[in-house]
Amino acid sequence: MPDMSEANADVDVDVDVDVLIVGGGPVGLTARVLLERWGVRTSLVEKRTELSPFPRSRLVNVRSMEIFRGLGLAVSVAAVAFPPKYGRIRFRDTLSGDDFASAAIVGVRAPVPESPVTGAVTSQDRLEPLLLDAVDAADAPVRFGVELVGLTEDADAVVAVLLDHRSGAETRVRARYVLAADGAHSTVRRHLGIATTGPGELARVTTVVFDADLSALAARQPAGVYFTAHGTFLPLYPEGGWSWLAPTPEDAGDTDWSALVAHAIGTDVDADVLRVQHWTMNAAVAERFRHGRTLLAGDAAHALPIMGGLGMNAGLADVHNLCWKLAGVLRGWAGPGLLDSYEAERLPVAHRTLRQAVANTKLGFEVQDRRRAQIRSGAGVRERVELPWSERYFAQLGLVLGVRYDSGAVLADGGTLPEPSYGDGGDEGTDYLPSATPGCRMPHLWLAPGRSTLDACGEWFTVLTPDPARWEPGTGGPWPVRVEPLPGEHADACGLGPHGALLVRPDGHVAARWPAGPPTGATLPEALAAVTGPAA
Incomplete structure (x- = not known):
């Protein structure tokens, strides 16, 4: 952990900005757009060398779409998303099988009277380029392949030490504030010594991105999520592409992923595997969202299980809450104490959202486990598992x-x-x-x-x-x-x-x-x- 009391007044810096954003996912990129509209000077760094090549977050809920509407981006987001008829979850034994249950995603499947917008099913790798291009890079530079490796603070600013992994060069950025949106394994949170609370690791998961001719199936019974006894299928883009999520096997290095995917599809189809990613499904909330002039948002503040699509959307709500407060302090019409309200407001929401996401996940695993047990025992269609919730469970x-x-x-x-x-x-x-x-x-x-x-x-x-x-x-x-x-x-x-x-x-x-x-x-x-x- 760095010495956060170290004085920075005489430290040589290469860049001086209002806000340094650490993390170039949807939350960090949205914060960049929000702050730019307030005239706040930002610089964003992302340790990955490019935008996410994986679909990852899938649901832009109705509140997030309201935020994008306010930024003038809702039409662009909807243009690359699935049509509303895909706002449904289907439960079945295999992807090619019949539904034994189905539920609408409220606010996505169809408009709701409580909002002027409709949510969308899309993919993170379609959303991020829209957010990146929404701000002129000359006004708000973005540096990929750059990681924060040091952080010190005094009464007036934060000095961040940044390492460019491609050139090996270190630079120092002096910022009035740091907004950390660098994910569940946040480097910034670790530097600050901020602990997390919650269940922790829930599962180890593998995502397989593949191509297969499943267009007829999707057209006949469209859904944003197909929840099966052998894993979860997600159509990636309106024009094609799929991903399959399942527990990571013990012998992951020797797994024939194409064969596993084909088995879960349930028909004789060629699955052309394009990418495989192993990851951990975590459930935790940071004990604090603020440390002096550094504030946590998104997965850095709360790592949520994916069931229910709450994670990215909670992060977007974080920065929507935070950025106007940062702007007020930086522009002089608000006192620095206003920033205390960020944690006071968003930390209870994070805990409430975590409880819902964990409940979603446990019930989802329960359905899959019970159905797999029935299949192993030779149970027929008449004995298919009953879901432990009603359609209202997905109305959030x-x-x-x-x-x-x-x-x-x-x-x-x-x-x-x-x-x-x-x-x-x-x-x-x-x-x-x-x-x-x-x-x-x-x-x-x-x-x-x-x-x-x-x-x-x-x-x-x-x-x-x-x-x-x-x-x-x-x-x-x-x-x-x-x-x-x-x-x-x-x-x-x-x-x-x-x-x-x-x-x-x-x-x-x-x-x-x-x-x-x-x-x-x-x-x-x-x-x-x-x-x-x-x-x-």
Whole structure:
């Protein structure tokens, strides 16, 4: 662990930036796009020599697509994704067999009234290039094959030592903050000595990427995931390609992967194996998300099992929560204490999401184990395993849209609207009840054809009110603020009277609510000062 108290004032540096982003996966790349929109100078380093060649993360859920909509990327993401009919999970003995159960992925299979967007089934290697190209590299450089190997901090900045694995050269970057999105085995987290809690290793898994002519099968019964007794199949791209995930065998080095894949498909088909990757399915959450000027996000903060597609999406929500706060501190309209709210808000969400992902995984393994045991015993079709959940188990809008934050960046409210429901027990996260209670995501309501209340949010605080004139005079101060008319028919749904207002943060969560109107002319600036903390 480095000496985090070492002074950096006299250290020679090669680059000086506002934020150094460590990790070039979807979370780090999205953070780069978000910070660029705020005018924050960034530099991103990734120890891999290229973007991920593996499909990896598959699901862009409805909340992540809302984030991409705000960045102007939702149309591009959808253009390379599967059509909505693939938003389904199918359970069967082999890929070519009949379903013994099927479930829709809520928010992906079809639109939901609670959001202006639909989620998507896509592949990480299709998503990452879109994110990389969304920012001019001249303004926000990206360096592949470069690893962080040292980190020191003083009161004003962090100095990171970076090693270029291709040239062997070391450089030093001085940054006001470091955003660590460098994965479940985070180098930054290890340098900082931050421990993790949780079940740890759940399974050792192998991903086999292969080509095979399975187009007729996918066209007849489309799905984003085929969950079988012999492993899990994922169609990779609308134009073709597949991956198969299964427990890593003891003799992995001598395995005939093509034969194993063909057996799991269940028909006489040639499987042309293109790539094989062995990896560990972990389940853990970092004990802290912040160490001084370094903040953890994505898998560096929480390693989630893949069942349910929660991992990447939780990471995108992390940086959506964090980047406006970094921008406020760096631009001088927020105090550094605002960054404390990141951990206060996202750490409880990470633990809640971990519980759901682990429950998903255990039930999934249980189904596969029970069905394999039935097949070995000679059980017929009539004795096929019953799933230990209903279709509601895959309806996770409560976990995705129903997050409510409780921190210093949210002001107390005297309203009586119910809080979002997270269900109970194994159904945690199933139900979503839209609410404009402070801390909640602003409910989606149409302000005009094609324009949602969520579209009113951006690089500013938004005041939504049926009475804009009453609130306009109170917008003075250093904060970026816009006043937006809220149609009167939506006021009741938001707990507002004809002169009330909501203050919505740049990440779309409600910071404050005044049901009856501003108590004083200074109400809005006082609230903004309270939410953002004393500016430097």
